[in-house]
Structures are given as C-alpha cells and as structure tokens.
Amino acid sequence: MDARVRIGLAGLIVVTVGLGTGVAVLQLTAQEVEPLNHEAIALIREEALERSQIMEIAWHLTDLYGARLTGSPVLRAAAEWVRDQMTEWELADARLEAWGPFGPGWTNERFYAHVIEPQPFPLIGYPESWTAGTDGWVRGEAVVAEISGRDDLERYRGKLKGKFVLTDPLIETRQEFQPLPWNPRYTEEELEEWAQEIEPYRVRRRAWVEYTRRSLPASEFASVLGEEGAAAWLRNGTFENTSTGAVVAGAPFFRYSPSFPQSPPIVTLLTEHYGRIYRTVERDVPVTLEINVQNRWDRADSSSFNVLAEIPGTDRADEVVMIGAHLDCTHTGTGGADNAAGVATVIEAARILKAIGLPLRRTVRVALWSAEETPGLAGIGSYAYVNQHLFDAETGEPTPEHAKISAYFNVDLGSGKFRGIVGARTDEVASVLRSWAEPFREQGLTAVGKRTYAGSDHIPFDVVGIPAFIFLQDFTSNHFAHTNLDTYERLLEDELKQNAAILAAFVYHAANREALLPRQPPPSQVQLPPEILDRYVGEYEDTPDYRMTIEREGNRLVCRSGITGLDTEMFVFELRPLSETEFFLFGPHAVATGRANVTFSVDENGEVQGLRLAAERFYFDAKRVR
Numbered sequence: 001m002d003a004r005v006r007i008g009l010a011g012l013i014v015v016t017v018g019l020g021t022g023v024a025v026l027q028l029t030a031q032e033v034e035p036l037n038h039e040a041i042a043l044i045r046e047e048a049l050e051r052s053q054i055m056e057i058a059w060h061l062t063d064l065y066g067a068r069l070t071g072s073p074v075l076r077a078a079a080e081w082v083r084d085q086m087t088e089w090e091l092a093d094a095r096l097e098a099w100g101p102f103g104p105g106w107t108n109e110r111f112y113a114h115v116i117e118p119q120p121f122p123l124i125g126y127p128e129s130w131t132a133g134t135d136g137w138v139r140g141e142a143v144v145a146e147i148s149g150r151d152d153l154e155r156y157r158g159k160l161k162g163k164f165v166l167t168d169p170l171i172e173t174r175q176e177f178q179p180l181p182w183n184p185r186y187t188e189e190e191l192e193e194w195a196q197e198i199e200p201y202r203v204r205r206r207a208w209v210e211y212t213r214r215s216l217p218a219s220e221f222a223s224v225l226g227e228e229g230a231a232a233w234l235r236n237g238t239f240e241n242t243s244t245g246a247v248v249a250g251a252p253f254f255r256y257s258p259s260f261p262q263s264p265p266i267v268t269l270l271t272e273h274y275g276r277i278y279r280t281v282e283r284d285v286p287v288t289l290e291i292n293v294q295n296r297w298d299r300a301d302s303s304s305f306n307v308l309a310e311i312p313g314t315d316r317a318d319e320v321v322m323i324g325a326h327l328d329c330t331h332t333g334t335g336g337a338d339n340a341a342g343v344a345t346v347i348e349a350a351r352i353l354k355a356i357g358l359p360l361r362r363t364v365r366v367a368l369w370s371a372e373e374t375p376g377l378a379g380i381g382s383y384a385y386v387n388q389h390l391f392d393a394e395t396g397e398p399t400p401e402h403a404k405i406s407a408y409f410n411v412d413l414g415s416g417k418f419r420g421i422v423g424a425r426t427d428e429v430a431s432v433l434r435s436w437a438e439p440f441r442e443q444g445l446t447a448v449g450k451r452t453y454a455g456s457d458h459i460p461f462d463v464v465g466i467p468a469f470i471f472l473q474d475f476t477s478n479h480f481a482h483t484n485l486d487t488y489e490r491l492l493e494d495e496l497k498q499n500a501a502i503l504a505a506f507v508y509h510a511a512n513r514e515a516l517l518p519r520q521p522p523p524s525q526v527q528l529p530p531e532i533l534d535r536y537v538g539e540y541e542d543t544p545d546y547r548m549t550i551e552r553e554g555n556r557l558v559c560r561s562g563i564t565g566l567d568t569e570m571f572v573f574e575l576r577p578l579s580e581t582e583f584f585l586f587g588p589h590a591v592a593t594g595r596a597n598v599t600f601s602v603d604e605n606g607e608v609q610g611l612r613l614a615a616e617r618f619y620f621d622a623k624r625v626r
Contacts, residue, residue: 033435034431034432034435034436034509034513036435036436036438036439036509037508037509037512038439040356040358040505040508041439041505041508043356043358044352044353044356044501044504044505044508045501047352047355047356048348048352048497048498048500048501048504049497049498049501051355052348052497052500053348053351054344054345054348054493054496054497054500055344055491055493055496057085057343057344057347057348058336058340058341058344058488058491058496059488060078060081060085061078061082061327061334061335061340061343061344062334062335062336062340062487062488062491063334063488064081065077065078065081066329066333066334066335066487067329067330067331067332067333067334067335068327068328068329068335069105069106069107069129069328069329069330069331069373070102070105070304070328070370070371070373070374070381071102071103071104071105071106071298071304072105072106072107072298072331073105073107073298074107075327075328075370076096076305078327079096079305079307079327079368079370080096082094082307082327082343082347082368083095083096083307083309085347086309086347086350086366087309089350089351089354089355090354091309091310091311091350091354091366092309092310092311092312093308093309093310094307094308094309095307095308095309096305096306096307097305097306097307097308097385097388098303098304098305099303099304099305099306099381099384099385099388100302100303100304100384101302101303102302102303102304102371102380103302104297104298104299104302105297105298105299105301106129106130106295106296106297106298107295107296107298108126108127108129108133108293108294108295108331109294109295109296110292110293110294111125111126111127111267111291111292111293111294112291112292113125113267113269113289113290113291113292114289114290114291115277115287115288115289116139116288116289116290117286117287117288118280118285118286118287121273123269123270123273123289123291124247124269124270124273125234125237125247125267125268125269125270125273126237126247126267126268126331126332126484127265127266127267127268127293127295128235128265128266128267128268129330129331131222131265131266131295132263132264132265132293132295133265133293133294133295134231134232134265134291134292134293134294136292137290137291137292138231138232138290138291138292139288139289139290140162140163140164140231140288140289140290141162141163141164141286141287141288141289142163142164142165142166142234142277142281142287142288142289143159143160143163143164143165143166143281144166144167144278144281144282145160145165145166145167146167147167147221153221153224156228157228158228159228160225160228160229160230161228161229161230162229162230162231163230163231164230164231164232164234164289164291165225165230165232165233165234166234166236166274166277166278166281167221167233167234167235168235168236168238168274169236170236170274170275170278170279171236171238171271184474184475184476185416185419185474185475185476186419186420186447186472186474186475188446191419191420191446191447191472192447194420194422194447194448194449194451194472195430195447195448195449195450197450198451198616198617200614200615200616200617200618200619201617201618201619202618202619202620202621203618203619203620221233222263222264222266225263225264226263226264229264230264231264231291232264232265232266232267232291232293233264233265233266233267234267234268234269234274234277235266235267235268235269235274236268236269236271236274236275236278237268237269237270237271237274238271246270246480246483246484246485247268247269247270247332247483247484248268248332248482248483265291265293265295267291267293277289304370304371304380304381305370305381306367306368306369306370306381306382306384306385307327307366307367307368308365308366308367308368309350309365309366310363310364310365310366311350311353311354311360311363311364312363313360313361313362313363313364313511314359314360314361315361316361316362317362317363318363318404319361319362319363319404319405319406319516320362320363320364320365320404320405320406321362321363321364321365321405321406321407321409321507321510321511322364322365322366322367322405322407322408322409322461323346323349323350323364323365323366323367323408323409323410323411323503323507324346324366324367324368324369324382324408324409324410324411324457324458325339325342325343325345325346325368325369325410325411325412325457326339326342326343326368326369326370326372326373326381326382326412326456326457327339327343327368327369327370328369328370328371328372328373328374328381329373329486330373330482330486332482332483332484332486333480333482333483333484333485333486333487334486334487334488335373335486336415336477336480336486336487336488336489336490336491337414337415337477337478337480337481337486337490337491338373338412338414338478338481338482338486339372339411339412340488340491341411341414341415341477341490341491341496342410342411342412342413343368343411344496344500345411345496345499345500345503346366346368346411346503347366347368348496348500348504349500349501349503349504349507350364350366350504352500352501352504353504353507353508358508359512360508360511360512361511361512362406362510362511362512363511364507364511367382367385369381369382369385369457371384372412372456372457373482378455378456378588378591378592379456379457379459379460379588379591380588381457382457382458382459382460382461382591383460383587383588383591385460386460386461386463386464389401390402390405390461390464390466391464391522396525396527396576396577397525398464398465398522402464402465402466402522405461405466406467406510406511406513406516406517407466407467407468407469407510407517408458408461408466408467408468408469409458409469409470409471409503409506409507409510410456410457410458410468410469410470410471411470411471411499411503412456412457412470413453413456413470413471413472413473413475413478414473414474414475414476414477414478414481414490415473415476415477415478415490415491415492415495415496415499416473416474416475416476416477416478416492416495417443417444417445417473417474417492417495417498417499418440418443418444418445418471418472418473418498418499418502418503419444419445419446419447419471419472419473419474420445420446420447420448420449420471420472421433421437421445421447421448421449421469421470421471421472421506422447422448422449422450422451422452422453422469422470422472423449423450423451423452423453423458423462423467423468423469423470424448424449424450424467424469425450425462425467425519425520426450426518426519426520428518429467429517429518429519430448430450432513432517432518433448433469433506434448436505436506436509437502439505440498440501440502440505443498443502444474445502447472449472451616451617452468452469452470452594452595452616453470453472454591454592454593454594454615454616455591455592455594456470456591457591458470459590459591459594459595460591462594462595463523463584463585463586463590463595464522464523465519465520465521465522465523466519466522467517467518467519471499471502471503473499474495476492476495477490477491477492523576523578523584524578525576525577525578526577526578526579526580527555527577528577528580530552530555532580533552533555533556533557533577534552535600535602535606535608536550536557536575536600536608536611537550537551537552537557538550538608538624538625538626539624539625539626540610540611540622540623540624540625541622541623541625542620542621542622546561546562546622547561547562548560548561548611548622549561549562550575556574556575556576557574557575557577557583558572558573558574558575559571559572559573559574559575559585559598560572571589571592572587572589573585573586573587573588573589573590574586574587574590575598578597581599581600581601581602582597582598582599582600583597583598583599583600584596584597584598585597585598585613593615594615594616595615595616596613596614596615596616597613597614598611598612598613598614599611599612599614608624609623609624610622610623610624611624
C-alpha cells in the first residue's frame with residue numbers, strides 16, 4: 001500500500017491511498033492547533049520582568065513572617081498579610097477559609113543550649129515542633145543510649161533521669177572537594193524521562209523497615225524518656241551526609257499528634273556538634289550541658305485555614321482555573337525555597353494577570369494551603385479543600401463544583417527555573433501543555449510528563465480526576481528545604497520572575513481556552529454493603545516486618561500500615577471502592593504515594609488471599625495473614 005500525506009492550506013489532511021487499481025481520497029480535519037495569544041504573553045513578560053513584586057512578596061513571607069508552622073500565630077499573620085495584599089491588588093473575595101479540626105498550635109519562643117564541660121561551647125540546634133519546653137535552665141550530663149527497638153528501652157530503665165540522651169548513631173559525612181552537589185540543574189536526558197511511560201517496579205520494604213526499627217518512632221521513645229525524667233532527647237541533625245552547617249529538625253517518622261507527649265524536649269543539633277558530644281561521651285569523658293527551651297502551645301482555636309482569592313471571569317465565570325502553593329513551612333528556617341518561592345510565584349502570577357487588564361473568561365482562583373509541612377503528613381489543607389468543595393466524603397461522589405474546575409497548577413519545588421510540567425494524564429492534555437510551553441522553550445521549559453511528582457498539594461486534585469499539574473524546577477535551592485538554611489538567601493530573583501511569567505501565561509490560556517481542559521473521568525465509586533467490606537478486614541504483610549491492618553469504620557475501609565512490633569502507625573488512608581475488589585487510596589497520607597489503587601485477590605471460594613498496592617512508579621504485594 002502506497003500512502004502519501006499532505007496538509008492543505010485550509011488545514012485539511014488529505015490522504016491519498018493507492019489500493020491496486022483504485023484510489024481512495026480521505027479528507028480528515030486536522031487536529032486543531034492550540035491557539036496562543038502572543039500579545040498577551042508579551043504583556044505578561046513585560047509586567048513580570050519590569051514591574052515585578054515577587055521579591056517584595058518573598059521578603060514579607062520570609063524575613064517578616066518566617067517559620068510559618070501550621071497553627072502558629074506567625075502563619076495566621078502571614079495569611080492575613082497575603083489576604084490584605086491580594087485585596088489591595090483588587091483580587092475578589094480574599095479570605096481565610098477554615099477547615100479542621102487540626103489541633104493546638106505551637107511556637108518556639110526561646111532556645112539556648114551550651115556545653116559547659118569539659119570545654120564550653122555554644123550549641124547550634126532547634127527544638128522539634130510540638131514538643132515540650134523546659135522550666136527554665138536545665139543542666140545535666142550527656143549519655144549515649146544504644147536503642148534500636150522496644151526491647152532496648154528496658155536496659156535503660158532508671159538510668160536516664162536528668163540526662164541529655166543521644167540515641168542516633170554517627171553517620172560519616174562526605175568531604176567535598178568538587179563543586180558542591182546541591183545546585184544541580186536538570187539535563188535534557190533527565191527531562192525526557194518524564195515524558196516516557198515507565199514500568200512500575202516491585203518494591204520490598206526491607207531496607208525501609210530496618211531503618212525504621214533503628215530509628216524508634218519518636219512518640220514511643222519520647223513517652224519512655226518522659227516517664228524516666230530525662231532532661232532532653234538530643235537528635236543528630238544530619239543533612240544528607242554532607243556537612244553544610246544545616247540543621248534538619250524533624251526526627252525520622254515523627255508525626256504530628258495533638259496528644260504527642262509534651263516531655264521531655266526533643267532537640268536536633270548540628271551534626272558537627274552532636275558528633276563532638278557523642279565521641280567525647282563514648283571515650284568516657286563526662287559532658288555537661290545546659291539548655292533553656294521556651295515553647296508556647298496555642299489551644300484557643302483547633303481549626304486551621306487556607307487562603308483563597310479570585311479574579312472573576314467573564315462569560316464563563318462559573319468555571320475555574322486554580323493556582324496554588326503551600327503557605328506553611330517548617331519552623332527551623334523561614335521557608336524561603338519551601339515554600340515562600342512557590343507562594344510568591346502564585347501571588348505574583350495573579351497580580352500580573354490583574355495588572356495587564358486582559359479579560360479572563362474563566363475565574364482564576366488562588367489557593368494557599370496550610371498543613372503541607374506537618375511532620376509525617378502532607379497536603380492536609382488541600383485534601384480538606386477537596387473534601388469540602390469537590391468530593392463528597394459521605395457519598396463518595398464528585399460535587400457539581402468538581403465539573404467546573406478546568407485545572408489546578410501547583411508550585412512547590414523551590415526557586416529554580418521551571419523546566420517542565422507533569423501530570424498530563426492524557427495525550428490530548430500533553431499536547432495542550434506542550435503548545436503553552438513552546439514560547440518558553442528558550443528559557444528551559446521543555447518537558448511535559450504524564451506521570452506526576454508525588455508529595456504535594458496537587459495530588460488530592462489528581463486523585464479525584466481533576467487535571468492537576470506541578471512544575472518541575474531545577475533543584476538549585478530546594479536542597480535546603482526543611483533546614484535552618486532555608487531562608488531568603490535561597491531565592492533566585494531572575495528565575496522566580498521568569499517562573500511567574502510562565503505560570504501567568506499558562507493560567508491565561510487555560511482561562512480563555514474554548515473548552516475546559518480534557519480530563520479522565522473521576523473515580524466512579526460503588527456502594528458496597530458491609531458484608532462485602534468485611535471480607536477485607538484483617539492484617540496483610542508485604543514482608544514479615546511490614547504490616548497493613550484494614551478495618552471497617554461505618555461504610556468505609558481504613559488501612560493503617562506500620563512496622564511489626566511497633567505501635568506507631570506509619571500511614572493511614574481510606575480505601576474507597578471502585579468495584580467489589582478494587583479500591584483507590586484517599587486521604588492526607590495518600591499524598592505521599594500519588595494516585596494509587598489497592599486490588600484484592602480472591603480465590604474461587606471467595607476467600608481473600610492478599611492485595612496489591614499499585615502506585616505510578618512502584619507496586620508491592622501483601623499476603624493476608626489474619
């Protein structure tokens with residue numbers, strides 16, 4: 001068969017096919033090229049590059065309102081400033097929208113720590129969030145406790161009263177003689193990988209289990225130390241095995257809980273200082289320390305909030321394009337790269353669209369989330385929004401508002417330049433995004449990926465079938481996220497300006513597109529009777545060390561996973577039914593995996609044998625053991 005294809009001037013594809021002695025001519029309408037408004041893009045670029053407000057926004061969020069821990073007065077002050085600023089720029093209905101309950105807020109107001117003997121020197125460190133303070137100055141001796149599990153705790157009963165307890169092993173730090181490794185940019189080959197379909201790999205959790213056992217969950221160990229009357233629990237603030245002067249406050253697998261034990265204080269130290277104390281104690285030289293930790297708990301309001309504002313649309317104002325970033329941050333730095341950079345980019349993009357004055361057919365909604373950085377969880381604020389507005393938790397069905405959301409664009413990967421956008425679940429969506437990215441190819445925006453980047457606020461939208469995207473960014477600053485070095489200094493002004501222009505251009509075209517962005521159907525839940533749900537209740541093991549416990553709570557299944565022999569739960573999520581045997585993960589813990597399904601295997605007698613949890617990049621199988 002001989003085929004020749006030509007494209008006519010009128011946009012028709014004319015296919016001439018030779019079939020023996022006959023010729024068939026087919027005229028097919030060419031796929032419409034996604035239109036671009038180059039005049040609008042030029043206006044956006046001019047406003048973004050010549051009259052930028054992005055660094056002023058970022059200064060307020062870092063130097064003035066830094067350490068925006070969810071529940072803290074500082075986060076509320078930042079939210080109120082953002083609300084008032086968006087109102088000043090004439091965005092509509094700027095507001096704080098409550099969700100919750102969340103739990104008490106926490107603020108560290110004072111922290112002093114010093115080694116007294118054998119040689120005095122000041123300690124660099126931070127108390128862990130939501131842990132206790134001291135009643136003034138506390139002085140005591142440092143001890144190393146080799147604890148890797150519950151059984152080890154018994155060896156130290158009666159020996160820890162008044163002690164500063166070190167439990168983390170020393171980890172060898174790399175000596176860097178080459179250019180520092182924390183400022184990488186994506187290579188073209190790495191970007192191309194995001195556009196490729198991937199084969200999920202089988203993961204076994206053995207290494208993760210062993211690490212978790214070695215790092216006894218904080219809630220369990222803190223309870224014992226509190227009972228023993230320890231002065232403080234000292235943690236090793238290692239920073240990816242590299243000495244940088246950074247303190248990482250956030251114990252492995254520490255999870256926020258309103259009932260978390262309030263004593264003793266948990267303090268993470270600079271790894272060099274932790275190592276000096278540890279090595280000295282190991283050589284039987286007494287080390288005396290003193291600390292003063294003053295923390296405040298705010299219990300007056302247990303709810304939290306998201307910040308919302310809008311640019312009203314014209315003829316399709318009931319349809320919405322959303323842009324968002326998380327406003328909260330961890331408490332050690334001022335949240336520069338993670339995520340004042342994202343918030344400033346989102347607010348600046350909205351300001352640009354308002355300033356250039358071009359009409360937007362759809363409403364543009366700005367959403368700034370809280371509780372993305374809550375220890376052990378992610379995306380609680382955005383998950384709450386989806387539950388409040390887009391997905392009925394009781395019926396398991398999308399709301400009418402769900403059908404009106406065209407897209408959600410998320411920014412949460414530092415202040416490096418945008419290099420790609422991921423989450424295009426269909427070829428049609430990918431084609432649209434590639435068209436919108438084309439004017440910014442010279443600035444490095446080249447990748448469009450179908451799979452997505454898990455662990456941020458776009459995931460709750462993606463899970464319920466709304467086109468939800470996150471921009472890939474060069475990892476030039478986000479390496480310092482969650483450390484005391486994540487400050488205003490991590491912000492790259494020129495790249496942030498360019499990012500705001502790109503985001504504004506994408507949002508402009510999404511708001512003015514003739515149709516909503518194509519989407520996959522939302523999860524179509526089925527209602528299963530209790531007797532069917534009860535079939536799946538029980539315990540499942542991926543390995544003998546990792547368990548998943550499934551229980552029925554009313555008309556839903558809840559899965560709790562953790563390490564065998566430890567009471568602390570690692571992940572908790574809902575299983576919402578798509579069929580009698582297939583369920584999808586939903587809830588804040590599911591943000592970490594991205595879109596994922598659980599499928600139960602049933603034998604010919606109807607007995608449940610096990611399950612497979614399949615995410616985008618991995619899967620694992622677990623046998624039913626009870």
